[in-house]
Amino acid sequence: MAIYQILVPIISLIFIAEAFSKFRQGKRRVKVFLVWIFFWVLIGAIALFPKISYLIAKISGFEDNVNALIFTGLGTLFYLLFRLLLYIETLDEKINQLVRSKALSELGFNGPNRSEKPKPQTSEN
Amino acid sequence: MNDRNSTFVILPAYNEGQIIGSLINKIKQVGFSHIIVVDDGSWDDTYLEAEKAGALVLKHEVNLGSGAATRTGLDAAKLLGAEIAVTIDADGQHDPSEISQLVRSLRVGQGDVVFGSRFRKENPIPWEKKIFNRIANLFTWVLSGISLSDTQTGFRAFNRKALKLLEIRMSRFEFCTEIVCEVARHRLRLVEVPISVQYSIAPKLDPLRSGYSLAQGVKTAVRFLVRSLSL
Numbered sequence: 001m002a003i004y005q006i007l008v009p010i011i012s013l014i015f016i017a018e019a020f021s022k023f024r025q026g027k028r029r030v031k032v033f034l035v036w037i038f039f040w041v042l043i044g045a046i047a048l049f050p051k052i053s054y055l056i057a058k059i060s061g062f063e064d065n066v067n068a069l070i071f072t073g074l075g076t077l078f079y080l081l082f083r084l085l086l087y088i089e090t091l092d093e094k095i096n097q098l099v100r101s102k103a104l105s106e107l108g109f110n111g112p113n114r115s116e117k118p119k120p121q122t123s124e125n
Numbered sequence: 126m127n128d129r130n131s132t133f134v135i136l137p138a139y140n141e142g143q144i145i146g147s148l149i150n151k152i153k154q155v156g157f158s159h160i161i162v163v164d165d166g167s168w169d170d171t172y173l174e175a176e177k178a179g180a181l182v183l184k185h186e187v188n189l190g191s192g193a194a195t196r197t198g199l200d201a202a203k204l205l206g207a208e209i210a211v212t213i214d215a216d217g218q219h220d221p222s223e224i225s226q227l228v229r230s231l232r233v234g235q236g237d238v239v240f241g242s243r244f245r246k247e248n249p250i251p252w253e254k255k256i257f258n259r260i261a262n263l264f265t266w267v268l269s270g271i272s273l274s275d276t277q278t279g280f281r282a283f284n285r286k287a288l289k290l291l292e293i294r295m296s297r298f299e300f301c302t303e304i305v306c307e308v309a310r311h312r313l314r315l316v317e318v319p320i321s322v323q324y325s326i327a328p329k330l331d332p333l334r335s336g337y338s339l340a341q342g343v344k345t346a347v348r349f350l351v352r353s354l355s356l
Contacts, residue, residue, distance in 0.1 A: 089352050096189055096296055100197045103163065103183040107201055 005047050012044030131208035132228055133159040135201075136180070137194030137279075138215035142169035149178035151221045152213075161201050162215070165194040171215075191279070192300025196293045203288050210288055214279035220321045227282035230316055237287040237313040238304075240273060241280030241320035248322045264346055265302045269309040273317060277301045280320055287313050299349035 022028040057068035162175040166188030202210040227239045265276040290311045
């Protein structure tokens, strides 16, 4: 057994335990927790059973198992990055809405039922 | 109803404390008294100077970008019953006496939206702005099908129909392209009129006016595409 086949599963178990702990404390959401667990279980499994990488190569159509792992890993990273960008844009829009609502509230409208319009506060020529 | 009584002039402003007061006075001198200044998180005295000059001033607590400031201004004009809303840059590059030209084009029914074009007149425009605008015009044409000489102008006018229909969701320079896409989506009529422009000798480097570098242009295009997918 190679040394990485001992070290990598141990590191994976540490991260899995940490993820469980954070999840139980309510510091991590279910989706993120599951993705994290899946990732570290896969890393640990590939370290213990390298033939899994040949299975990934066969499924993905790559001839070489190393290429299969690299391209699958890269593809997953780009997908996650894109999802992150979309999430940031959504947050940005929410901040925008908050700041703009507060600015518009200076016009004196009372909440969603804006039936009464105030007079514009400009001086007339 | 008198044109000018139902026309609101909107100035999205960021750190324009030195010039905003005199600009508001010039706008009043040409007969437009309903002026809305949207202070987009300025750290100078833009808010105080605009208020002193007699404008209705709305304040963003943090800087959101010219698109967001324009949105706030147009929303305010809608709520206050505007028949026409005109947006104009707060850095003094546009001539307030040309507001009437844009308003007239709407009144005679030439269009629902009017863009003041810097490129339909002989104006001293830096070469980098010309290049950036050409690229932005091409990008906008690909997305909207509308060919314009100046998609990035800050001098625009909207009639009531356009104010009701247009939905701007983007916050920074990408909103310029979004407006044109919205015009296409709602089949509104858009016309361009020639306007003058005068750039300051030392342009400020701030988010509202740094969009003309090529790197910013690429960033703007990417942001437009990402936001289109997320919103």
